[in-house]
Amino acid sequence: MRNVFLMLPLILAFPAPAHADSVQGYCERDGKRISFSDGIAFVDARDAAGVVTTTIYLTAKALDRKALAACAACAEAPGENTFMSSRGDEIEGQRAAVADGWIELQHVGGELDMTSIVNIMYLSSDGVLTGLDGGNGQVVIGTNNPTRIAGKVTSEAREAPFNETDMKCEASFDLAVGWPKR
Template structure:
């Protein structure tokens, strides 16, 4: 009985492994602070190469609403353009209006992770990007059950640094589309 009680006392001291996102990206005075995220298989090509997409958002995602997408529960298509998942995440303005980042990881021969975009909805309603082209995704863990990494920025030398942004974002996500 003491062991059970002790395990409940120690539980809050364990690191959080699911859904941990913290950090920011900033450019030209606009800062997006990321607090939530989701990772999911978004495509599988004819050779079996999987593209995993990660979205980091400024506000909490509505996972219950995402789970209601019948199309999203099926097997992924051959490319991300035919997937409804990313569009559905981006349409959640309660989570994305203050900003979001889309990262795609293609686990083929190149094994590359790239920032697709960093966007926010400006006060005038215009969709605006802050990506300065100097962001770098570093994955520490990439398994079917856990993706841990960082988005950092590398400064360009002048005069190529006019569009530089600063990013310091850490994420620890459990891949998978929400279930109803």
């Protein structure tokens, strides 16, 4: 028993490492592949009934979290809907992170309890913003709590002639929920 008390200071001195965020995978359509390497998840809306919408971005390049933290409007409490939120605009404005592509997902809690793909976008070589979504993408959430959200983005092939716009997605994410702090 005495050994346990002697070891306790050592255990407290070396706490378990924090769970690191993880993003990997891709979405592809018509020869354009977006490979995801970074991501962020945050509460983007809370309606009058308390239903929370969590927005998830997976990006092809690293996000500048220090710049995101500097957004004063983004640090405010979420509004009742995502249309009034400036958070997505801040992320999509980081051209170094999103030019090669990004995917935006939203999970709406409450009775709906559903996740949907909002956008799969990239900037083409001529600077035009281009969408990639083929409509056959699916999102499955495995972990969803106030501190973490994890899931997979996949796709299912459709038969001709409905497969002309099919995309292929195999991506996964495991992210802490929260907007970067100053």
